[in-house]
Amino acid sequence: MAENDRARRDLGRADGADFDIAIIGGGINGTGLARDAAGRGLKVLLVEMNDLASGTSSASSKLIHGGLRYLEHGAFRLVREALNEREVLLDIAPHVVRPMRFVLPPAPDMRAPLILRFGLFLYDWLGARKNLPASRTIDLTHNVVGQPLKRSFRYGFEYSDCWVDDSRLVVLNARDAADRGASIRTRTRCVRAERKERWELVLHDHGRRDVATARVLVNAAGPWIGEVAENVLRQKLAAGVRLIKGSHIVVRKLFDHDSGYILQAPDKRVVFALPFAEDFTLIGTTDENFVGDLNSPAPGPEEILYLCDVANRYFRQTLTPDELVWSYAGVRPLYDDGKGKPEDVTRDYHLELDARRHEAPLLTIYGGKITTYRRLAEAAMDKLRHYLPGRPSWTSHEKLPGGEFASANVKEVLAEMRTRWPFLTEPMARRILRAYGLRAERFLGDAQSLEQLGPVLTGDLTAAEVRYLVESEWAESAGDILWRRGKFGLTATPEERAGIDRLIATLRHPPAKG
Incomplete structure (x- = not known):
């Protein structure tokens, strides 16, 4: 039902x-x-x-992090709490939260390298790390993460945070x-x-x-x-309430590894460049006061140009706005603490x-x-404790659905999936694991071939997976599935989208039996 x-x-x-x-x-x-x-x-x-x-909540930068730049604003309590939560979420949701190394290249006329190194030392110390490696200095001339960067960047700093599938x-x-x-x-x-x-x-x-x-x-x-x-x-x-818009752009991938980049902009803000949906790079974010229709926020031309300009300061490949595959914006409802600049609001x-x-x-x-x-x-x-007496807090140690395995065992779980369902390609198995974890069994079941999961509707999305999303995850339209249960929307055609809508309509309102 x-x-x-x-x-x-x-x-x-x-x-x-x-x-x-x-x-x-x-x-x-x-x-x-x-x-x-x-x-x-x-x-x-x-x-x-x-x-x-x-x-x-589906328009974030897809990061579980302490917020390195918040240290400059003295928000130590916020950073410490966020870094502690980073460890908790990695533990309770190892399928949708995963570790990621970030590269921070020092740049001329930006923060001094010594300041950056001290900030990362403080970040490590506040984080009380259990599962993530510490920050370090790396030689960009002999490291895969240096290959997409301009030759002027000879060294950089590397540190740990986590990526999340927000929706x-x-x-x-x-x-x-x-x-x-x-x-x-x-x-x-x-x-x-x-x-x-x-x-x-x-x-x-x-x-x-x-x-x-x-x-x-x-x-x-x-x-x-x-x-x-x-x-x-x-x-x-x-x-x-202070409404602040953050915009992101998605382009064809600029690098072929699993690390992300944190790039300093001339206005002292930072921009992330992250691996995204296998074949793409996600770049963001901006901070702009928002006035407009909350139902359709979108990046403005100046924001898109800003993100391209920051990326072009660091990467060898030049980006232009006409190369965008997708862009999106989210509006944050921040508590108005009277700060002037959007990026300074808590x-x-x-x-x-x-x-x-x-x-x-x-x-x-x-x-x-x-x-x-x-x-x-x-x-x-x-x-609300005076109005809602109940049991004590519990969510820090209870796994989210599908995450009933250790974050260190992701490779083993992936191998077990491919052994049980050998018809899954590695990219398909990895996508399913990162979305559903152990709950993937609920739609993969006893299938012995891809054909037994029903028609492939777009990419590697099958009818069996769509049925599960409709029956168990409140999906009611193709958009729900293409953008918020996955990122199939990056490559789906209008015809494929229409086919998914038809299937959903049939699943939600099956024809009467004659």
């Missing part, structure tokens, strides 16, 4: 219409909180007006929350919330109207928190609790990094 159908049925039960906590927003903060709360034995409702991770991380948190009893309802808009001794929510779901009640309401709508406050809650935000999360006598409480979530989403959820539960 589809997840939304089951959630609607739960709401119809006499004992299912009253939730301990209702969450508006299906990004990383909302789904992470839903998972945490459900695992503490609480009854959880999460509503998302679009698909999971359809906003900022997969969101979906896995939602999946685990649902497995623990939460009702996850996508394409469901909360149109009104009446505040009494408990919250009364009016929901519009696929053309249907529902009503739900909850003891606590959380506004985790990301950049839409202001719209939710004004139009749904009919009150102003208690604190200001990335730390801020939790605003509105507690009134004889009225149900409201918690609003500002900011945050994908790296610290789990700690944000713990902090939110601690903030």
